[in-house]
Amino acid sequence: MDFAFTKEQLMFKKEIIRFAKKEIVPRVQEYDLKEAFDFESFRKLGDFGILGLHFPEEYGGSGADVVTTVMAGEALGEAGVDGGLTLAYGAHSFLCADTILRHASEEQRKKYLPKLISGEWIGCMGLTEPDAGSDVASMKTIAEKKGDKYVLNGSKIFITNGPIADVSVVYAKTDPSQRHAGISAFIVEKGTKGFAAGAPLIKMGVRTSQTSELFFNNCEIPAENLLGKEGEGFNMSLQTVEWDRSALLAPFVGAARYMLSSCADYARKREQFGRPIGKFQAVKHKLANIRIFAEAAQSLAYKIAWCKDQGRPLNHLEAAVAKLFVGDWSMVPANDAMVVFGGYGFCHEYNMERIFRDSRLAPIGGGTSDIQKMIISKLI
Amino acid sequence: MNYDFSEKEFNLFIDIQEKVSRVAESVQLDRKDPKRSRENIKQVLEQLAQTPYLQLGLQPVEGYQGQLSLMGAAEVLAAVSPSAYLSVEASTRLFGRAVNEWGDNSQKAKWLSPLLEGQLIGALALSEETLNIENDPLTTKGDRQGESVVINGAKQYVINAPIADWIAVAGFCDDAYALFLIEKETPGLTVEPAIETLGYEGTPISRIHLDNCSIPAEQIIFPPAKAEMPQTLRMWENQMLLGASLGLSKTAFESARDHAKTHRSGGKPIIAYQEVGFKLADMLTLFQTSQLLAYRTAWTAETNPKEAGELLLCAKVFCAESAETVCSEALKILGGNGYIIGNNAERAYRCAKYVQIAGTSTEIGRVKIGDAALGYRD
Ligand SMILES: Cc1cc2nc3c(=O)[nH]c(=O)nc-3n(C[C@H](O)[C@H](O)[C@H](O)COP(=O)(O)OP(=O)(O)OC[C@H]3O[C@@H](n4cnc5c(N)ncnc54)[C@H](O)[C@@H]3O)c2cc1C
Numbered sequence: 069m070d071f072a073f074t075k076e077q078l079m080f081k082k083e084i085i086r087f088a089k090k091e092i093v094p095r096v097q098e099y100d101l102k103e104a105f106d107f108e109s110f111r112k113l114g115d116f117g118i119l120g121l122h123f124p125e126e127y128g129g130s131g132a133d134v135v136t137t138v139m140a141g142e143a144l145g146e147a148g149v150d151g152g153l154t155l156a157y158g159a160h161s162f163l164c165a166d167t168i169l170r171h172a173s174e175e176q177r178k179k180y181l182p183k184l185i186s187g188e189w190i191g192c193m194g195l196t197e198p199d200a201g202s203d204v205a206s207m208k209t210i211a212e213k214k215g216d217k218y219v220l221n222g223s224k225i226f227i228t229n230g231p232i233a234d235v236s237v238v239y240a241k242t243d244p245s246q247r248h249a250g251i252s253a254f255i256v257e258k259g260t261k262g263f264a265a266g267a268p269l270i271k272m273g274v275r276t277s278q279t280s281e282l283f284f285n286n287c288e289i290p291a292e293n294l295l296g297k298e299g300e301g302f303n304m305s306l307q308t309v310e311w312d313r314s315a316l317l318a319p320f321v322g323a324a325r326y327m328l329s330s331c332a333d334y335a336r337k338r339e340q341f342g343r344p345i346g347k348f349q350a351v352k353h354k355l356a357n358i359r360i361f362a363e364a365a366q367s368l369a370y371k372i373a374w375c376k377d378q379g380r381p382l383n384h385l386e387a388a389v390a391k392l393f394v395g396d397w398s399m400v401p402a403n404d405a406m407v408v409f410g411g412y413g414f415c416h417e418y419n420m421e422r423i424f425r426d427s428r429l430a431p432i433g434g435g436t437s438d439i440q441k442m443i444i445s446k447l448i
Numbered sequence: 449m450n451y452d453f454s455e456k457e458f459n460l461f462i463d464i465q466e467k468v469s470r471v472a473e474s475v476q477l478d479r480k481d482p483k484r485s486r487e488n489i490k491q492v493l494e495q496l497a498q499t500p501y502l503q504l505g506l507q508p509v510e511g512y513q514g515q516l517s518l519m520g521a522a523e524v525l526a527a528v529s530p531s532a533y534l535s536v537e538a539s540t541r542l543f544g545r546a547v548n549e550w551g552d553n554s555q556k557a558k559w560l561s562p563l564l565e566g567q568l569i570g571a572l573a574l575s576e577e578t579l580n581i582e583n584d585p586l587t588t589k590g591d592r593q594g595e596s597v598v599i600n601g602a603k604q605y606v607i608n609a610p611i612a613d614w615i616a617v618a619g620f621c622d623d624a625y626a627l628f629l630i631e632k633e634t635p636g637l638t639v640e641p642a643i644e645t646l647g648y649e650g651t652p653i654s655r656i657h658l659d660n661c662s663i664p665a666e667q668i669i670f671p672p673a674k675a676e677m678p679q680t681l682r683m684w685e686n687q688m689l690l691g692a693s694l695g696l697s698k699t700a701f702e703s704a705r706d707h708a709k710t711h712r713s714g715g716k717p718i719i720a721y722q723e724v725g726f727k728l729a730d731m732l733t734l735f736q737t738s739q740l741l742a743y744r745t746a747w748t749a750e751t752n753p754k755e756a757g758e759l760l761l762c763a764k765v766f767c768a769e770s771a772e773t774v775c776s777e778a779l780k781i782l783g784g785n786g787y788i789i790g791n792n793a794e795r796a797y798r799c800a801k802y803v804q805i806a807g808t809s810t811e812i813g814r815v816k817i818g819d820a821a822l823g824y825r826d
């Protein structure tokens with residue numbers, strides 16, 4: 069065993085933190101309050117190379133390994149970037165663009181990937197439906213082959229980047245008589261006739277990410293927009309789980325480190341009863357909880373990343389454990405951090421209430437904690 | 449980066465599991481038995497001496513990564529027998545490690561060599577009346593009288609004291625931290641009978657008194673001042689308790705899982721009920737998260753000891769608290785079976801409290817982690 073990061077990885081992490089603190093973090097509060105997507109910050113992520121880190125250079129990516137890619141997510145969280153932007157980045161790069169990288173034709177890759185990697189275009193992934201969340205195999209959206217076209221009918225919900233996406237990877241049934249085996253994946257472009265996104269949903273947290281329904285009403289797409297073969301869609305969605313359990317968890321680990329340093333700064337300065345509140349054991353206790361969460365969660369995310377770098381098939385048990393731990397436990401540091409800040413913690417200006425709200429997505433998005441428990445209890 | 453143990457390490461883990469399980473089948477390693485406990489632990493030590501286990505973390509062993517390999521092996525041993533684990537580790541990784549790190553060559557030849565051959569049982573006596581070395585200085589003291597040193601003091605909760613051949617007693621001599629190595633039955637050393645404890649009944653633990661106990665000066669070890677002896681000993685103790693925590697979680701989880709898959713209720717195995725299956729999922733999550741955190745801590749202690757301090761405290765708090773949770777949940781899953789004395793999960797449950805209290809307590813651990821985050825030094 070060897071838990072060491074390379075010198076280059078550690079330097080890169082520092083660079084990302086410096087970049088994000090300067091270019092992105094100063095804009096976070098404004099956009100969170102507006103519940104608006106920060107296009108400029110997103111483009112900056114593209115310019116810095118973060119959106120395309122693990123993609124091959126021929127499409128504009130950097131060819132980075134998975135561990136380095138996960139580290140970028142941790143670094144953004146650690147710098148203080150909000151969960152909305154990191155979620156938008158995750159849905160864009162891993163759920164949408166990575167699926168195109170793995171399963172689209174060379175022509176399609178050339179068409180979509182450079183623009184997705186630069187941030188000029190935004191991507192989303194539509195799997196969840198109003199009546200098919202945890203039980204995705206019961207989805208009702210259908211794709212019917214008619215000549216050289218597929219005709220899509222149905223709707224999706226909770227789709228990150230839905231209202232702003234130029235390119236969507238959409239899952240639909242090509243064989244409604246089947247469950248998982250009937251699901252296929254398609255590329256749908258913005259502006260396609262019969263395709264529309266709903267208004268952004270008003271959410272408790274991750275507010276700068278735009279989440280909406282997608283509607284398909286006799287939406288015709290060229291047959292070549294099918295990714296892979298019919299019936300392969302469910303397995304494609306499972307492949308994104310590797311990213312979901314590593315790169316999408318990493319910002320929560322980073323956020324804990326951000327909360328730790330913010331709370332330490334605050335507790336050193338804030339005086340009550342004639343001394344800094346950091347001198348009270350009850351406050352130290354909370355700082356300790358935050359640190360313990362960060363240390364415990366960190367190795368889980370990097371282990372999934374390292375295994376992916378080794379080309380190993382995903383260990384579903386370990387992946388579910390990582391998701392369950394980060395999901396259920398990330399509320400502990402988020403709550404403790406708010407408490408350390410007292411009344412100020414409840415106010416937007418001090419950032420802790422935002423992280424608290426953002427953290428609440430961890431046990432829901434990408435498969436709820438209950439679903440992780442279901443997977444684990446079946447596999448042990 | 450590499451998240452796998454090597455094949456050689458895995459083989460060692462299996463070897464330890466088999467060897468110690470064989471002993472555990474013939475003698476009661478985890479029951480209080482003052483007459484046999486020394487013999488029992490000696491049997492375990494002799495088995496372990498046939499493997500590299502006792503040397504890990506003390507001396508380099510080809511193909512193994514010191515503290516890291518030790519953590520993986522410790523987990524296995526501590527799961528098979530929590531009591532034997534604690535005795536073996538107090539002897540090897542507290543007493544033995546002190547001799548190894550701070551003793552001179554003749555001291556090493558005298559105590560370390562037989563220890564590594566499984567022929568000597570050691571103990572380390574640190575805690576005093578107020579238990580907590582954080583808040584009160586040690587009062588045990590040795591005064592020179594000619595070629596000898598006369599020691600006075602009292603220690604409590606000394607693991608292995610009733611069965612040890614030698615006890616290393618922490619105190620002061622010549623105004624410096626010192627370890628006094630005292631052989632059993634030395635005049636002036638009184639070892640009280642083993643105390644009754646909630647768990648770890650197979651580990652003999654007792655008070656000792658030193659009343660004008662005279663030893664030759666060659667039996668004193670002076671750790672260098674920069675070694676900060678009490679803190680370092682606590683750190684070693686914490687490492688030992690990390691392994692103990694993993695073992696408790698492992699044995700409790702496995703008992704509950706096996707029971708849930710085989711015990712049927714309402715026509716199906718109880719794991720099929722979410723109230724049971726999901727509990728197991730939570731338990732496994734705590735266990736696997738503890739494992740990774742403990743391994744990373746051990747790896748840091750091996751490769752970059754200066755960085756390991758805070759991480760070790762985080763791991764100690766997390767793994768010890770998780771062990772108690774996992775054991776407690778296991779007992780719910782085991783139903784009535786778990787409540788009957790003698791099964792692995794109830795035994796682990798009773799042991800689990802100790803790993804939080806001993807070493808740096810969970811409370812003091814959190815305060816220290818908080819202090820580190822704040823940049824406070826005391
Ligand atoms: C902000 C946000 C962004 C999202 N982004 C995307 C996206 O980009 N693309 C996308 O496709 N989806 C996205 N989702 C959807 C997300 O994946 C789903 O919300 C999630 O999988 C849960 O589905 P659901 O909301 O329908 O809840 P349901 O499945 O209806 O679950 C409701 C409750 O029942 C529990 N439950 C369900 N089944 C079981 C069971 N078998 N046993 C025990 N308990 C059970 C659940 O744990 C939960 O507590 C997003 C969601 C949010 C909130």
Ligand SMILES: Cc1cc2nc3c(=O)[nH]c(=O)nc-3n(C[C@H](O)[C@H](O)[C@H](O)COP(=O)(O)OP(=O)(O)OC[C@H]3O[C@@H](n4cnc5c(N)ncnc54)[C@H](O)[C@@H]3O)c2cc1C
Pocket residue numbers: 338339340341345348349350351407408409410411412414
């Ligand atoms: C929505 C809202 C409405 C409010 N309305 C009113 C109002 O109408 N009128 C009004 O007067 N006030 C109001 N307050 C203020 C509220 O009463 C204070 O926020 C509260 O008393 C805590 O004080 P503080 O925020 O200054 O935190 P601090 O006192 O700075 O405490 C910060 C942290 O230090 C800890 N701490 C402090 N001292 C110790 C100690 N001795 N030992 C251990 N830990 C310690 C605390 O537990 C907390 O975790 C409101 C606050 C909010 C959020």
